[in-house]
Amino acid sequence: FSSSRAMAGAIKHVTVIGGGLMGSGIAQVSAAAGQKVCLVETNDKLLEGANSRIHESLKRVAKKVYKEKPAEGDKFVEQTMSRISGATDASEAVKNTDLVVEAIVENMAIKQKLFATLDAVAPKHTIFASNTSSLSITEIASQCQRKDRFGGLHFFNPVPVMKLLEVVRTNDTSDDTFKKMMEWGQEVGKTCITCKDTPGFVVNRLLVPMLAEAVRMLERGDASPRDIDTAMKLGAGHPMGPIELADYVGHDTTKFILDGWHEKMPENPLFNPLDTLNKLVSEGKLGMKTGEGFYSYKKK
Numbered sequence: 001f002s003s004s005r006a007m008a009g010a011i012k013h014v015t016v017i018g019g020g021l022m023g024s025g026i027a028q029v030s031a032a033a034g035q036k037v038c039l040v041e042t043n044d045k046l047l048e049g050a051n052s053r054i055h056e057s058l059k060r061v062a063k064k065v066y067k068e069k070p071a072e073g074d075k076f077v078e079q080t081m082s083r084i085s086g087a088t089d090a091s092e093a094v095k096n097t098d099l100v101v102e103a104i105v106e107n108m109a110i111k112q113k114l115f116a117t118l119d120a121v122a123p124k125h126t127i128f129a130s131n132t133s134s135l136s137i138t139e140i141a142s143q144c145q146r147k148d149r150f151g152g153l154h155f156f157n158p159v160p161v162m163k164l165l166e167v168v169r170t171n172d173t174s175d176d177t178f179k180k181m182m183e184w185g186q187e188v189g190k191t192c193i194t195c196k197d198t199p200g201f202v203v204n205r206l207l208v209p210m211l212a213e214a215v216r217m218l219e220r221g222d223a224s225p226r227d228i229d230t231a232m233k234l235g236a237g238h239p240m241g242p243i244e245l246a247d248y249v250g251h252d253t254t255k256f257i258l259d260g261w262h263e264k265m266p267e268n269p270l271f272n273p274l275d276t277l278n279k280l281v282s283e284g285k286l287g288m289k290t291g292e293g294f295y296s297y298k299k300k
């Protein structure tokens, strides 16, 4: 949580667009590392919600990190919150920023439109990055002039807990931009890896087909959900089995990613649609977040 470390890099002010699950986490870790953060949402109510989520999450961090020194913990929470401001006008918010991290809805046209608008008003040096899980960074950047100052910064959920950051460079991302994104990622406390702009980057390209294969295994009746999960936990050392992980990720999300990749790469059998997933989604059984997926999470 050293702010002096954060101030060493070229990026000192970050604008996070979208204050949902991911955006609020990204704003939190940036501010905790000493960055000035502007969080952009579509209205004040959503901004307030994001702010209180960040506040609660910071209190949890402080409780752990400053266990013996609660006064210092309170100071950490207060100082971190003071570095975060909110806005509802993205064009206004980016006028003074070094980095834009976009974490809005996973929709190509909406992301392209947002970045094209910001490209016209952001300072020349500002780097644009998307936190997309499954879309092409090159395509998101295609409506912008600053293709050399554009890349991917792909965080993992929950952002304050998960250590990894995938730093994605397209064929157009300059060495300077890439270096600044890597430095920034390290400053906000993440272990950074370099990826090309390929579908799913590294983690999701391996994880999503594994989840799909586990569901195919169920469909064939090869093993039960519990046995598949136990097998991968005890036999492969995974902290969660693929079926419980699919429930955690949400079947709407996995289906959306698979369908998108299948449409682009119909020749790859790993991305073929899954009847079971389609059925769960149509029944509203999206996993943990709805109380039911492959397993039931309803309190009895």
Ligand code: NAI
Binding pocket: 017, 018, 019, 020, 021, 022, 023, 040, 041, 042, 046, 090, 102, 103, 104, 105, 106, 107, 114, 131, 132, 133, 134, 154, 155, 156, 157
């Ligand atoms: P979310 O639905 O929780 O949050 C999105 C937020 O963006 C909403 O609060 C919405 O009001 C806001 N928003 C939409 N359009 C906006 C605009 N034009 N300006 C400002 N705010 C706007 O979604 P989540 O899960 O945080 O995902 C966001 C992005 O992060 C997506 O691209 C997703 O693929 C990616 N991602 C998601 C992960 C996850 O586990 N949920 C993991 C890694 C990446």
